Amino acid sequence: MKNNNNHQLKLGILITAGLLFFVVSVYLLGKQQNMFSSDIKVKAHFTNIKGLQVGNNVRFSGINIGTVTDIHILNDSVIEVEMAIEKEVTKFIKKDSKVEISNDGLMGNKLITINPGNRSTLGISEGDELLSKNKITSDELLEETKNIIMTTKTVAGNLKEITEKLNNGNGDFSKLLNEDEITSNLKKVSGEMVGLSSDLRKISYKINNGHGDIGRLLNEDGITRQANEAISKLDSIAFIGQQTMNNLHKTSVEINEGNGVINKLIYDTVLSYKLDTTMVKLNQGIDEAKQAASTIDNSWILNVFSKKDKKRDK
Amino acid sequence: MQIRTNALVSSVKNFLIEVGGIIDFTVLVFKQFFKKPREHKEMIKQAYYAGNKTFPLIAITGFIMGLVLTLQSRPVLVEFGAESLLPGMISVSIIREIGPVITALLCAGKIGSGYGAEIGSMRVTEQIDAMEVSGINPVSYIVASRIMATTIMVPILVLLADAIAIYGSYVAVNMYSDVNFQLFYNQAYNTLSFKDLIPATFKTIIFGFMIGLIGSYKGYYSKRGTEAVGAAANSAVVTSSLAIFVIDLVVVQVTELF
Numbered sequence: 001m002k003n004n005n006n007h008q009l010k011l012g013i014l015i016t017a018g019l020l021f022f023v024v025s026v027y028l029l030g031k032q033q034n035m036f037s038s039d040i041k042v043k044a045h046f047t048n049i050k051g052l053q054v055g056n057n058v059r060f061s062g063i064n065i066g067t068v069t070d071i072h073i074l075n076d077s078v079i080e081v082e083m084a085i086e087k088e089v090t091k092f093i094k095k096d097s098k099v100e101i102s103n104d105g106l107m108g109n110k111l112i113t114i115n116p117g118n119r120s121t122l123g124i125s126e127g128d129e130l131l132s133k134n135k136i137t138s139d140e141l142l143e144e145t146k147n148i149i150m151t152t153k154t155v156a157g158n159l160k161e162i163t164e165k166l167n168n169g170n171g172d173f174s175k176l177l178n179e180d181e182i183t184s185n186l187k188k189v190s191g192e193m194v195g196l197s198s199d200l201r202k203i204s205y206k207i208n209n210g211h212g213d214i215g216r217l218l219n220e221d222g223i224t225r226q227a228n229e230a231i232s233k234l235d236s237i238a239f240i241g242q243q244t245m246n247n248l249h250k251t252s253v254e255i256n257e258g259n260g261v262i263n264k265l266i267y268d269t270v271l272s273y274k275l276d277t278t279m280v281k282l283n284q285g286i287d288e289a290k291q292a293a294s295t296i297d298n299s300w301i302l303n304v305f306s307k308k309d310k311k312r313d314k
Numbered sequence: 315m316q317i318r319t320n321a322l323v324s325s326v327k328n329f330l331i332e333v334g335g336i337i338d339f340t341v342l343v344f345k346q347f348f349k350k351p352r353e354h355k356e357m358i359k360q361a362y363y364a365g366n367k368t369f370p371l372i373a374i375t376g377f378i379m380g381l382v383l384t385l386q387s388r389p390v391l392v393e394f395g396a397e398s399l400l401p402g403m404i405s406v407s408i409i410r411e412i413g414p415v416i417t418a419l420l421c422a423g424k425i426g427s428g429y430g431a432e433i434g435s436m437r438v439t440e441q442i443d444a445m446e447v448s449g450i451n452p453v454s455y456i457v458a459s460r461i462m463a464t465t466i467m468v469p470i471l472v473l474l475a476d477a478i479a480i481y482g483s484y485v486a487v488n489m490y491s492d493v494n495f496q497l498f499y500n501q502a503y504n505t506l507s508f509k510d511l512i513p514a515t516f517k518t519i520i521f522g523f524m525i526g527l528i529g530s531y532k533g534y535y536s537k538r539g540t541e542a543v544g545a546a547a548n549s550a551v552v553t554s555s556l557a558i559f560v561i562d563l564v565v566v567q568v569t570e571l572f
Contacts, residue, residue, distance in 0.1 A: 007358075007359065007362040007366070008358060008362070010362065010366045011358060011361055011362040011365055011366055014365050014366055014369060014467075014470060014474070015361075015365070015466070015467075015470050017470075017474060018469070018470030018471070018473040018474050019470070019473075021473045021474065021476070021477045022473050022515065025473075025503075025506075025511055026508075026511070028503045029503065029506055029507060029508055029511060030508075032503060032504060032507075055507060055509075105399075
């Protein structure tokens with residue numbers, strides 16, 4: 001009887017261990033599929049679900065927060081995917097969050113990734129519809145890769161053509177690469193440049209040491225001082241000149257607009273006429289004076305006293 | 315040619331008789347499950363022998379199974395840079411297929427052959443006839459209790475073998491890299507789903523039933539003579555093993571439908 005009990009105990013332990021493993025496995029798998037946590041149902045519409053299946057994970061910021069519970073076709077271009085999301089994380093998933101279908105690694109299962117929405121919007125609630133975002137598929141990726149390869153091929157062809165031309169052609173670049181003439185010319189030029197730089201060094205040495213006019217100009221203060229003095233004198237002259245100009249301007253204004261003699265001489269035609277008349281009269285007066293003088297000179301009275309002189313002159 | 319044809323016809327006929335006999339026997343056993351008297355004590359005793367006595371063999375095999383499978387799979391996954399997929403891959407392989415089938419084959423070898431030999435020797439030594447004469451139902455006492463015991467114990471042994479094999483895989487992974495136990499089990503269970511666990515467990519119930527049924531049938535209907543005991547044991551193992559693979563094939567096809 002004791003032996004029988006012992007057998008039963010061992011059997012009980014074995015069965016309990018086996019059932020425990022089964023229960024733990026069921027619990028872990030159930031937990032993974034959110035069977036033991038309260039959740040809410042939300043949906044999203046896609047044009048292509050890319051092999052997504054019921055039971056695939058829903059991930060938010062890298063954390064599994066739910067599973068796909070149902071997939072059905074609404075019409076010829078819209079597929080509705082229903083997801084169960086853990087209730088406790090719904091406050092973090094905003095109503096404007098976007099969902100996309102991704103891959104768990106390169107070879108992993110498909111999954112739905114929820115991208116965070118705007119912080120100011122409210123968290124999702126039962127029956128909400130999340131916006132979907134179409135991600136590039138592997139086929140599209142391959143197509144893009146194919147295009148890149150084709151472009152690269154074309155570029156490589158062009159490069160090959162260019163290198164062939166560079167190797168065998170007669171263009172400037174080809175000559176630059178293949179002929180020595182340019183190099184020797186460059187060498188010559190560089191030799192000349194060396195000489196030139198030596199001359200320049202000598203010149204700069206002289207300038208630095210104050211030789212010559214430029215050197216003195218750069219190194220001595222006296223010239224600057226003299227130049228400053230000359231400039232200040234020029235300033236004074238310019239000032240005087242300015243004053244003179246002002247005076248002249250004033251005088252010319254006075255001449256043009258004033259009542260002086262010169263203004264009248266220039267602009268008064270009556271005065272001019274009078275002056276002409278005066279001049280004529282003066283000429284006449286002078287002629288008459290000359291005639292009078294001649295008359296006096298020839299008069300006998302005066303010649304009486306001047307005979308001796310006439311003889312002396314002869 | 316005629317001889318060959320006759321031999322073939324005879325083989326097919328024998329096979330069909332065998333199948334018919336097993337179906338008859340199954341119906342008989344099923345009826346017995348719902349009839350009184352139920353031999354609980356005998357069933358517990360048989361469960362102890364089938365379970366506890368087989369457990370060390372299952373444990374060692376399961377551990378080696380997980381260890382070797384991991385060591386063999388690792389280089390290929392490392393080549394692809396997918397070493398992190400190793401726990402998931404091993405757990406799916408073990409839970410879905412390798413664990414149930416290998417454990418069932420071991421049980422067929424140990425328990426099935428034991429039943430064939432034990433019940434066969436009862437038949438040879440006319441103990442079964444004596445039971446019938448003394449009013450004890452041999453199908454209830456000998457057969458139904460044993461089949462019930464294997465039907466219960468084989469799934470339990472498979473589950474334990476799965477757990478030990480996954481632990482063996484963990485040991486193998488840690489031979490090459492330092493992986494945390496929790497991380498390993500997380501990776502293993504993240505890949506698994508109910509689709510892996512439930513059909514596999516259901517399959518093991520059928521395996522257990524068939525191992526008990528075929529072992530008991532072969533022993534119960536063994537011929538007279540000591541040679542027949544060995545033949546019954548041998549035939550029980552061969553037929554059970556074949557039945558395990560056929561059932562596996564059918565169950566996989568059926569579960570794929572869902």
